Amino acid sequence: MKKISKTTRSNLITYAMVVAAFVIMQILSVTGHVSNSLAGQLVPICVYICMAVSLNLTVGILGELSLGHAGFMSVGAFTGVVVAMSIQNAAGPVRLVLAIVIGGIMAGIAGVIVGVPVLRLRGDYLAIVTLAFGEIIKNLLNNIYVGVDSHGLHFSMKDTASLNLDNGTILINGPMGAPGIEKLSTFVAGFILVLIVLTVTLNLIRSRSGRAIMAIRDNRIAAESVGINITKYKLMAFVTSAVLAGMSGALYAMNYSSILPKKFDFNTSILVLVFVVLGGMGNIRGSIIAATVLTILPEALRALNDYRMLIYAVVLILVMLVTNNPILKNGWTLVKEKLAFWRKKTPEPAAEGGGVHEQ
């Protein structure tokens, strides 16, 4: 076997972890060990994993704070619903795939529209503008009416009456959202989407383009000085992130019978951002774990009812305080150094790792 670099090994572990989790869940559900509430969480978990990984591309890899990621998710969600519901005669999986693909494309277009003007701004200003765009997208979706009849799709920004439907169905009803969605999403579809999002992100990071993106994050001025087109690569990361969020949004929407635009508000953007920060900036595996744990946690605390969000808030604050405590941080570095020291002393774990050698 050839030499495997540290990052390749780390990526393989990430893939293996996802696959193993999927297999375990499948076995558990076949043998009837999965509770109803957990079964209902499986698709949302996949969605939030995809959302967290895609946001990590913007926040962790590109290094720009985005507070409007849910906006792209909602574009994908509502596009997906329109696509899937207007092609009734195709098979379920085909409709789902089309919904996800076209949802991703539309979110990507939104990403370009947002990104071109916005990415010139820096730091907190960029953050507030992404927040503003998220709110604008939500506000617009609150005022979009879409219906379908034998003549095709009808759009309006006023009300359902102005759609002039000829005995058709209303697909999107302004602030009432999408009322009659067919549940097409499955855990398998979610798992496949996670793998796709993961592959796209990890491959992008470890390529010529990904290096350029990370160069901008680490030092914009130096990146320019070696001839890297800042705007191009910022936009590339931002739009890719938007496409992946749009795809997750479509999967999410197709998991429910109805969905409201206000589901995709600032709080959802923040929720995903919390996954990214707690999982570690730029750490894709961390995002996956954080998204999973933090999606299950509020559900697991359901018994505590009114107190669960309070506990969530306290846990969030405490985690931030503890992980950023300089004393504990130094302590952890010491522990890691000790571990590394012992690992070097005892050669067998490295040998077992499949001939992995570091230069």
Add this chain to the structure above:
Amino acid sequence: MSSKYIEVPSNAMLLERDIDKSPVLETMHLGIDFGGLTAVDEFNLTIGRTEIVGLIGPNGAGKTTVFNLLTKVYQPTRGTILLNGKETSGMNTVQVNKAGIARTFQNIRLFSALTVEDNVKIGLHNSMNAGMFSGILRLPRHWKNERVAHERALELLSIFEMEDLANHQAGSLPYGAQRRLEIVRALATNPSLLLLDEPAAGMNPSETAELMENIRKIRDTFQIAVMLIEHDMNLVMGICEGIAVLNYGKIIAKGTPEEIQNNPQVIEAYLGKQKEDGQ
């Protein structure tokens, strides 16, 4: 092109070996104002194809500003820059780099979270051609690019015998190695003019001596021009063939190291103290 060069007689600083070739860089009446303050003015300089030029002067004289003007971090208020005979007005930093200027920074600017090898590969960015989709889909072009870049990166790192550090994180390197890596990264962009901003800062005498050797080696192997800002007079006098002295944003003297050392104006403005303890 060459007629322009003759029009500025004060630029006659070309080495004999470069005299037949067109200069790599010519600046004419270059200057910049910040608000009402003139930071650099009447900066006229010609650099030969394979020349090593020193830019010296007291702190705050405007040396780094000159670098920032040449690399278009700042847009000049007035004057012309000819790079390989081509005017750079209207170009930005990225275009100037593609046209042939690479630089290092006074306060090191590495991509510190990435590995040493990745830092060099980012320098090789524009010599690669795999697009985003080749990368995501792992098309053959991606693999070919990566292989070539990997070999080239190690080759470049070998100038400073840094191949063994390829997988280390750039930010974790010792100071001197970080400075050397910045030079390697700049070289990776295949420049015709290399700008070094205080390359020996923070180095000990033996490291500095080694650096001098390496700068010469780089010039000889790559056949490029080097312009450096440095306070270490041993280094400047040791390797520079031409020296320009900057004071209050203006060139007060140009010439060979000997000429500069004996120039009364320079001694008065700058070298006076250095000469006693530095010689």
Add this chain to the structure above:
Amino acid sequence: MNLLLNLINGISLGSVYAIIALGYTMVYGIAKMLNFAHGDVIMVGAYICFCAMSYLNLPPLVGVVLAMIVCTALGMIIERLAYKPLREATSLAVLITAIGVSYFLQNTALLIWKSDPKVFTSVVDGWPGLKLFGGEMTISPVTIVTVLANIVIMVGLTLFTSRTKKGKAMRAVSEDKGAAQLMGINVNSTISLTFAIGSGLAAIAGVLLCSAYPTLMPTTGSMPGIKAFTAAVLGGIGSIPGAMLGGVLLGVIEIFGKAYISTQLSDAIVFAVLIIVLLIKPTGLLGKKISEKV
């Protein structure tokens, strides 16, 4: 006539935004952090005043003062417990903590006051309005009080930061924390004071907001908080006159957007204006230009 009335309403709403924006801008200026919990301090202030007036039957002024005292204390406690330990942490870590605090305040309010909306009695209930043009137009007392409060606060804060020792210390810390410390300024107490003032103002804003729009819920502070934050950025975050200008502009734009363009899309219009302004002036209307040294 309608135009004038809309303008006055806009200025009134904008004045509330401006007072909230002051809290954002001062905290950002001094601690370089986006304090997302600020909007929820407004909500707490409104609830305190509501309880004082409705349950304890205290006069409105006492309610307002009580709300200010509680919010000032709350602001200082939040700063001490949640933000101070993160002085050296990344701004994102502080942001997430602020969001945690925001959730905490909202959910605590939910436990105490439940989710059903409370009807807030205006603090100037029963006061006479101002009749203009022979009674053709009435300006409500809340509007007058809000605009006056805004002017008083702005003048007061400007005097405070330019004339008093504490105020100057505040400006010094916001310029350069390290240098201020070397000059013998107690950075920690200055930051604490900033949070205290910002939170006290938030209480006033909460009371005024609920006097004009009387539904009070645990989430009442969120949207005005985000809008006020937008206003602070619009005016140039870190700048006190900027917060005033941004707040009033935003209020006027929102009311005009509702009146003349579309009621449903007024939020989109407000945020679109912010984006356009930032694209033209990347640091806001009165913000300082920042340049990076190479």
